[in-house]
Amino acid sequence: MTIHGGIGQSLQRKEDARFIRGKGNYVDDIQLAGMLYLDFTRSPYAHAKITAIRSEKALKVPGVLAVITGKDLDAAKLAWMPTLMSDTQMVLPIDTVKFQGQEVAGVVAENRYAAADGAAAVEIDYEPLPVVTDPVKALQPDSPLVRPEKPKKSNHIWHWEVGDKAGTDALLAKSDVVVHQDFYIPRINVSSIETCGCVASFDPMGRLTMYMTTQAPHAIRTVFALVSGLPEQSIRVISPDIGGGFGGKVPVYPGYVVAIVAALKTGHPVKWVETRTNNLMSSSFARDYHISADIGVTKDGKLTGLKVKTIADHGYADAAANPSKFPAGLFHIITGSYPFEKAFVEVDGVYTNKPPGGIAYRCSFRVTEAAYSIERLVDEVAHKIGMDPAELRLKNFIPPEAFPYHSALGWTYDSGNYGGALKLAMQMVDYPALRREQAEKRKKGEFMGIGISSFTEIVGAGPAHTFDILGLKMFESCEIRIHPTGKVMARFGTKNQGQGHETTYAQILATELGIPAENISIEEGDTDTAPYGLGTYASRSTPTAGAAAVVAARKIRDKAQKIAAHLLEVSPEDLEWKDYKFQVKGVPEKSKTMADVAFAAYTNPAPGVEAGLEAVDYYDPPNMTYPFGSYICVVDIDKGTGAIHIRRFVAVDDCGTVINPMIVEGQIHGGLTMGLAPAMYEQITYDEGGNIRGSSFLDYLVPTSVETPHWETGRTVTPSPHHPIGAKGVGESATVGAPAAIVNAIVDALSPLGVTNIDIPVYPWKVWQILHDKGQT
Amino acid sequence: MASTAIPRLTSPLPIRGATHKIHVTINDVPFDFMVEDRTLLVHFLRDALGMTGTHIGCDTTHCGACTVLLDDVPVKSCTVLAVQADGRKVRTVEGLESGGKLHPVQEGFTTEHGLHCGYCTPGMMMTSVALLAKNPNPTEEEIRRAISGNLCRCTGYVNIVKAIQHAAKASGGGK
Numbered sequence: 001m002t003i004h005g006g007i008g009q010s011l012q013r014k015e016d017a018r019f020i021r022g023k024g025n026y027v028d029d030i031q032l033a034g035m036l037y038l039d040f041t042r043s044p045y046a047h048a049k050i051t052a053i054r055s056e057k058a059l060k061v062p063g064v065l066a067v068i069t070g071k072d073l074d075a076a077k078l079a080w081m082p083t084l085m086s087d088t089q090m091v092l093p094i095d096t097v098k099f100q101g102q103e104v105a106g107v108v109a110e111n112r113y114a115a116a117d118g119a120a121a122v123e124i125d126y127e128p129l130p131v132v133t134d135p136v137k138a139l140q141p142d143s144p145l146v147r148p149e150k151p152k153k154s155n156h157i158w159h160w161e162v163g164d165k166a167g168t169d170a171l172l173a174k175s176d177v178v179v180h181q182d183f184y185i186p187r188i189n190v191s192s193i194e195t196c197g198c199v200a201s202f203d204p205m206g207r208l209t210m211y212m213t214t215q216a217p218h219a220i221r222t223v224f225a226l227v228s229g230l231p232e233q234s235i236r237v238i239s240p241d242i243g244g245g246f247g248g249k250v251p252v253y254p255g256y257v258v259a260i261v262a263a264l265k266t267g268h269p270v271k272w273v274e275t276r277t278n279n280l281m282s283s284s285f286a287r288d289y290h291i292s293a294d295i296g297v298t299k300d301g302k303l304t305g306l307k308v309k310t311i312a313d314h315g316y317a318d319a320a321a322n323p324s325k326f327p328a329g330l331f332h333i334i335t336g337s338y339p340f341e342k343a344f345v346e347v348d349g350v351y352t353n354k355p356p357g358g359i360a361y362r363c364s365f366r367v368t369e370a371a372y373s374i375e376r377l378v379d380e381v382a383h384k385i386g387m388d389p390a391e392l393r394l395k396n397f398i399p400p401e402a403f404p405y406h407s408a409l410g411w412t413y414d415s416g417n418y419g420g421a422l423k424l425a426m427q428m429v430d431y432p433a434l435r436r437e438q439a440e441k442r443k444k445g446e447f448m449g450i451g452i453s454s455f456t457e458i459v460g461a462g463p464a465h466t467f468d469i470l471g472l473k474m475f476e477s478c479e480i481r482i483h484p485t486g487k488v489m490a491r492f493g494t495k496n497q498g499q500g501h502e503t504t505y506a507q508i509l510a511t512e513l514g515i516p517a518e519n520i521s522i523e524e525g526d527t528d529t530a531p532y533g534l535g536t537y538a539s540r541s542t543p544t545a546g547a548a549a550v551v552a553a554r555k556i557r558d559k560a561q562k563i564a565a566h567l568l569e570v571s572p573e574d575l576e577w578k579d580y581k582f583q584v585k586g587v588p589e590k591s592k593t594m595a596d597v598a599f600a601a602y603t604n605p606a607p608g609v610e611a612g613l614e615a616v617d618y619y620d621p622p623n624m625t626y627p628f629g630s631y632i633c634v635v636d637i638d639k640g641t642g643a644i645h646i647r648r649f650v651a652v653d654d655c656g657t658v659i660n661p662m663i664v665e666g667q668i669h670g671g672l673t674m675g676l677a678p679a680m681y682e683q684i685t686y687d688e689g690g691n692i693r694g695s696s697f698l699d700y701l702v703p704t705s706v707e708t709p710h711w712e713t714g715r716t717v718t719p720s721p722h723h724p725i726g727a728k729g730v731g732e733s734a735t736v737g738a739p740a741a742i743v744n745a746i747v748d749a750l751s752p753l754g755v756t757n758i759d760i761p762v763y764p765w766k767v768w769q770i771l772h773d774k775g776q777t
Numbered sequence: 778m779a780s781t782a783i784p785r786l787t788s789p790l791p792i793r794g795a796t797h798k799i800h801v802t803i804n805d806v807p808f809d810f811m812v813e814d815r816t817l818l819v820h821f822l823r824d825a826l827g828m829t830g831t832h833i834g835c836d837t838t839h840c841g842a843c844t845v846l847l848d849d850v851p852v853k854s855c856t857v858l859a860v861q862a863d864g865r866k867v868r869t870v871e872g873l874e875s876g877g878k879l880h881p882v883q884e885g886f887t888t889e890h891g892l893h894c895g896y897c898t899p900g901m902m903m904t905s906v907a908l909l910a911k912n913p914n915p916t917e918e919e920i921r922r923a924i925s926g927n928l929c930r931c932t933g934y935v936n937i938v939k940a941i942q943h944a945a946k947a948s949g950g951g952k
């Protein structure tokens with residue numbers, strides 16, 4: 001027996017009804033009476049002293065009402081704000097700017113054109129200061145100081161390490177072969193198609209309503225309360241429809257704070273929406289990791305130890321969005337799918353004259369950096385010892401019977417069957433045939449490559465004992481109300497940004513409550529109505545909020561059983577929950593549905609049972625979930641141009657129990673495309689003077705439908721043993737797994753020329769240069 | 778910080794610069810408007826008329842979130858002045874459904890899961906409508922070329938291609 005819209009069905013998405021009609025409600029769609037617009041004058045310099053700011057001309061622009069500077073904010077102690085990582089960052093500068101594109105003065109006007117005109121008319125005098133944009137140079141003693149006000153008088157922010165250093169060194173010294181490789185994982189930007197923005201509005205009683213593009217509305221409310229001193233009940237954060245988040249909408253940006261100040265100052269609602277150029281110049285970046293790794297292996301292909309040293313470029317402030325205890329995120333998942341006996345990882349955070357950040361990019365905290373490194377390294381090892389990369393992986397994988405598996409760097413993997421996923425992917429592409437074809441092509445001097453990536457993800461933060469953001473434990477919540485007519489409203493502390501929560505949560509509840517999904521409405525994002533939660537990022541919604549939904553629904557079932565027993569005039573123990581109904585054991589025709597019970601809960605509750613049918617659960621997961629997958633990419637390289645053609649890309653994912661197969665597949669397609677992007681197209685660089693190269697979609701190449709191949713997907717199912725329905729997260733797996741598969745394929749194609757690594761993004765010119773240097777063009 | 782009293786505004790786009798009168802047919806309804814010369818069509822639709830289905834995703838004419846049909850041709854409305862719409866027909870996402878019936882392209886997008894966050898979707902659908910009007914039987918290759926001026930960050934395009942193929946089939950074409 002099935003229930004309409006239950007777990008496992010490819011239910012059409014509920015939220016689509018408004019989006020396909022153009023009736024979504026994104027932040028820039030919000031119009032309030034008397035609303036003003038905020039825009040910013042930004043710094044042309046990467047590092048400079050501000051000697052004067054003159055607002056007179058700007059204030060003469062028709063429609064301009066106010067100019068707000070760092071000095072104005074300083075009077076209210078708001079010129080600086082805390083980051084999520086216990087650092088500080090400027091809202092607006094008082095005397096120095098630290099990166100090109102930094103907000104310097106806010107201009108408030110009647111409409112967006114006047115605000116932009118006003119921003120162009122603010123006159124600012126600067127004295128340029130020495131700039132450092134390279135974190136390695138920033139660590140040298142003679143480097144200019146990015147944050148001279150800090151007591152440390154150094155650009156070094158923090159050092160973090162985990163693992164057994166001496167043990168790893170000893171193991172590597174004993175290994176038959178040690179492969180060393182440096183990787184640079186460039187700075188990129190999530191570039192959700194909707195940029196960031198807000199509307200700040202005070203009511204006559206001084207209560208703030210903040211419509212904003214945030215993935216974590218409740219945590220943001222608490223941060224605003226702590227920073228502004230406003231009582232927390234006087235702040236309502238509403239996260240309306242979000243046009244893509246991917247981590248970029250977790251941090252607090254200066255625009256949000258200045259909009260609140262502007263609304264207070266003018267007595268009008270104030271809207272701020274950044275342009276794409278603003279977004280690329282100043283919103284949180286991702287990655288920017290300089291990695292240096294050594295991996296050991298025996299002659300016969302057994303991986304031994306792994307040692308990794310990393311320099312993390314954080315820009316001028318450590319404004320990463322990581323759990324508090326993990327300044328390098330979950331980078332120590334870097335031992336991946338392999339049972340290394342010993343491993344050691346160290347990371348040093350560094351300041352440079354670049355925008356702050358260090359967020360994820362559709363991936364769990366720093367997991368792509370880790371998965372990319374280990375999957376590239378394993379391929380290099382295979383080439384070095386002359387073993388097929390699939391064989392090397394199959395020989396080394398943590399075996400299914402070893403779970404729960406304790407990794408050398410301290411994680412406890414919940415479940416996995418890595419060989420199963422890789423074998424399915426190999427079967428889907430016909431791996432032996434591809435290798436035969438490649439051998440033929442090599443004889444003819446053609447360049448065809450096959451790349452594998454067998455990654456392990458870590459998502460669903462997290463157990464409260466280990467994971468918090470600014471002290472807020474990373475639990476997640478669900479509140480269910482069943483109305484008398486058997487219809488359901490459920491609210492969550494997470495926030496949909498396109499993942500399909502309104503549909504998948506309803507499916508979980510349909511199965512757990514025995515009520516069809518169309519009778520279940522899901523709401524998130526309004527802190528006045530939703531239960532407190534930590535929000536949606538790092539693929540945590542299904543592992544945490546999905547579990548909260550199950551537990552809350554089961555609380556309802558416990559109470560409902562008592563009411564059903566009363567209606568059927570039996571004792572609760574005589575009933576069983578079967579076929580989505582309460583049935584008298586052995587007498588299936590004597591039964592009550594959840595709708596029957598709901599009506600009775602308000603009209604005829606059992607004696608001693610309080611009226612109503614509601615429950616709330618704050619779920620603290622016992623562990624992270626560890627989704628995994630194996631991807632195989634096949635490329636052909638054009639000798640004349642260096643162009644890389646992805647002929648096939650097969651992605652086998654395992655995210656445990658699948659709630660909506662259509663949505664899961666869609667998430668994987670999208671994740672793969674955001675894995676392709678940094679592998680082949682996207683990168684933001686800076687010149688020596690700190691000028692950004694990549695500040696618009698002219699220079700920052702987000703893949704279009706033409707660059708993106710036709711993704712093929714497959715699935716294995718290894719449920720999580722600790723999640724109430726066995727589900728794991730999935731939104732980001734493909735972003736984590738794809739880059740290594742693509743680069744491994746390209747390197748494999750060029751390996752007859754002695755190529756062992758090419759730094760991402762692998763542009764055709766880089767390939768052409770190699771072909772040219774080796775006399776192949 | 779002290780609150781400064783500022784008179785309430787009547788319109789989100791108070792007209793201050795030089796203006797023109799335009800006559801424009803939007804989703805089959807004719808209108809006459811006064812518009813400021815420099816107002817972009819996308820801001821005119823969104824801020825002045827409250828038709829917020831047409832979105833904005835960039836400032837360099839790359840993303841296509843703002844795509845509308847101008848005399849049945851897809852244009853990026855962030856790169857067209859409202860005055861340029863004078864005497865012409867504009868169709869937006871709000872004009873796709875007719876008589877309570879979804880357009881086949883809308884049906885295709887929801888059936889094939891061609892959208893996640895929905896932000897690129899209106900522009901993507903308008904481009905698709907124009908493609909199918911010109912080419913009722915597009916191949917995957919032709920679809921990918923046609924939508925290459927519309928960026929989607931969420932879906933990876935595979936299901937958008939399927940959505941357009943679905944619409945083609947429903948309209949009697951399809952390959």
Ligand code: FES
Pocket residue numbers: 832833834835836837838839840841842843844853854855856
């Ligand atoms: S808003 Fe990006 S093309 Fe028009």
Ligand code: FES
Pocket residue numbers: 193243244498891892893894895896897898928929930931932
């Ligand atoms: S669905 Fe989000 S940008 Fe396309």
